[in-house]
Amino acid sequence: MEKMLHATPTPTSLPGCFVFTPEQLPPATTAPVSLPTIDMSRSRDDVRRAVLEAGKELGFFQVVNHGVPEQLMRDMEAVGVDFFKMPAADKADFYSEDISKPHRLYSGTIYETGTEEYWRDCLRIAYDFPAGDHIKDWPDKPRNLREIVEKYILLARGVGMELLQLVCEATGLRRDYFEGGISGGDVILHINHYPVSPDPSKTLGLPPHCDRNLITVLLPGAVQGLEVAYKGDWIKVQPAPGTFVVNFGQQLEVVTNGMLKSIEHRATTNSTLARTSVATFIMPAGDCLIGPAEEFIDEDNPPL
Ligand code: OGA
Ligand code: NI
Numbered sequence: 001m002e003k004m005l006h007a008t009p010t011p012t013s014l015p016g017c018f019v020f021t022p023e024q025l026p027p028a029t030t031a032p033v034s035l036p037t038i039d040m041s042r043s044r045d046d047v048r049r050a051v052l053e054a055g056k057e058l059g060f061f062q063v064v065n066h067g068v069p070e071q072l073m074r075d076m077e078a079v080g081v082d083f084f085k086m087p088a089a090d091k092a093d094f095y096s097e098d099i100s101k102p103h104r105l106y107s108g109t110i111y112e113t114g115t116e117e118y119w120r121d122c123l124r125i126a127y128d129f130p131a132g133d134h135i136k137d138w139p140d141k142p143r144n145l146r147e148i149v150e151k152y153i154l155l156a157r158g159v160g161m162e163l164l165q166l167v168c169e170a171t172g173l174r175r176d177y178f179e180g181g182i183s184g185g186d187v188i189l190h191i192n193h194y195p196v197s198p199d200p201s202k203t204l205g206l207p208p209h210c211d212r213n214l215i216t217v218l219l220p221g222a223v224q225g226l227e228v229a230y231k232g233d234w235i236k237v238q239p240a241p242g243t244f245v246v247n248f249g250q251q252l253e254v255v256t257n258g259m260l261k262s263i264e265h266r267a268t269t270n271s272t273l274a275r276t277s278v279a280t281f282i283m284p285a286g287d288c289l290i291g292p293a294e295e296f297i298d299e300d301n302p303p304l
Contacts, residue, residue, distance in 0.1 A: 001095045003107045006121050006195045006274070007088045014199040017117045025204060028227050028234035028268075035228070035237055035245065040162075041065035044169075051163060052170040059263035060228045060247045062240070063163070068155045070242040075144075076152040077221055080191040080276045082142045083123060090141050094123070102126035102186065103137055119269045120205040121193045126186040127153045134186070149189065156244075156280040157187050160215045163246060164282075171256065172295050182251075182290065183214060185283035192277045194225060197269035205267035205275075213249040213281040220245050223275035229264040251284060257296035258304045 001007055036054040040047055040063050054061035083091070096104040103125050108117045127150070128134045138146050164178040194205040205225060220226055220239040227234040228247075237245060250262040267277070284290060292303045 001088050001092050004088075004091075004095065004105070004121050005107055005119060006084050006193055007091075010196050011198055014197070014202055018119055018203045020203060024207075025202065026234065027201075028236050033230060033235040035060055035062050035235075037062045037064060037243070039063075039065050040067070044166075048166040048170040051166045055167070055248060055260045058228070058230060059261045060237075060245065060265070062237075062243045062245050063159065064240075064243050066159045066162075066244060068152075068159060068244070072148070072152055072155065073219055073242065075148050076219060076278055077276060079142055079145050079148045080123070080193070080278055083139065083145060083191065084121065084193045084274075084276070086141060091139070094139055102134065103139075118205055118207060119194060119197045119203045120267065121195065123191040123193075125149060125153075125189040125191070127189065129154075129157060129184075129187050152278075153187055153189055153280060156217045156219075157282060159244060160217045160246070160280065160282045164215060164252075167252075167256075167260065171259070173293055177255075177293065178214065181285040181288035182255075183282050184285040184288065188213070188281040188283060190279040190281070192267070192275075192279065194267060194269050194275040194277075196274050197271060200269045200271050203269055205269045206265075208264045208266045210262040210264055211247060211249040211281065212251070213283040214251045214255075215249055215282050216247050217280045217282075218245040218247070219278040219280075221275050221277045223270055223273045225267045225270065225275045225277070227266050227268060234266070249281070251290050254290050255293050255296075257292035257301060259296060 038050045038061055091105055094105040105123050107121045125138055126134055135146055168175050168177050197203055226237040248260045248262050252260050253262045297303055
């Protein structure tokens with residue numbers, strides 16, 4: 001637990017291991033580029049056209065009127081905030097550096113590199129859809145965490161699956177292409193906590209990365225922090241209440257043979273406000289073989 005950033009007082013200056021060079025951390029543009037917002041209550045024709053357009057242009061978009069109650073989104077964010085506010089003793093059982101653990105609390109590192117240090121703490125929770133047998137192993141504090149996370153993860157997964165079906169309809173893939181093993185892995189929830197940082201200009205909460213799953217549904221939280229790569233620049237995503245940020249993962253890029261791209265993004269930190277975001281990842285089952293669908297392959301478009 002000593003490695004958890006949020007459990008120790010904010011240092012007055014940034015420890016060296018968190019410092020990035022200016023080349024590693026080019027500032028974001030100040031140009032007002034905003035992500036396209038897709039109103040999912042519009043006609044199905046409109047929505048699928050918008051998803052395809054946004055997917056080809058930016059690979060990132062926002063959705064509103066997606067069917068997840070705003071109160072549940074607020075509850076999810078609040079329970080994430082409350083988790084990190086609990087005394088260290090209530091969280092210590094979940095702290096682990098073992099990346100094979102499905103549910104764990106950890107800090108700073110990302111993916112298999114495991115060494116870089118970022119200004120982020122994370123609670124990872126896995127849901128074995130549809131059985132839900134994992135729930136008994138989730139943190140049971142705060143008191144309402146299990147109930148809220150279960151409700152939330154099912155609905156957030158539903159939004160992701162609906163968007164995948166719209167991708168099918170828009171591209172000519174059979175409607176159930178993303179059912180079964182390809183979306184049958186555990187649904188992973190990251191409750192990202194970015195504590196107040198001594199120097200946001202020199203560190204990152206998450207380094208530039210692409211998500212490796214099929215599709216990600218992000219509850220960005222109330223504080224700005226997410227930035228998306230766009231034409232050699234970084235654009236800041238302004239969070240809006242009731243809105244999810246959606247991006248395609250690398251597995252979807254593979255299936256569509258590069259037509260829908262998994263775009264790099266990063267998270268910055270803030271010198272006055274802590275930030276909590278909640279990412280839901282839809283993943284293939286571990287034994288599912290992923291390749292480009294034949295609809296995306298022809299003489300001019302060999303498998304990438
Ligand atoms: C992620 C991610 C962005 C954010 O968890 O993969 O990119 O704004 N999060 O927290
Ligand atoms: Ni990401």
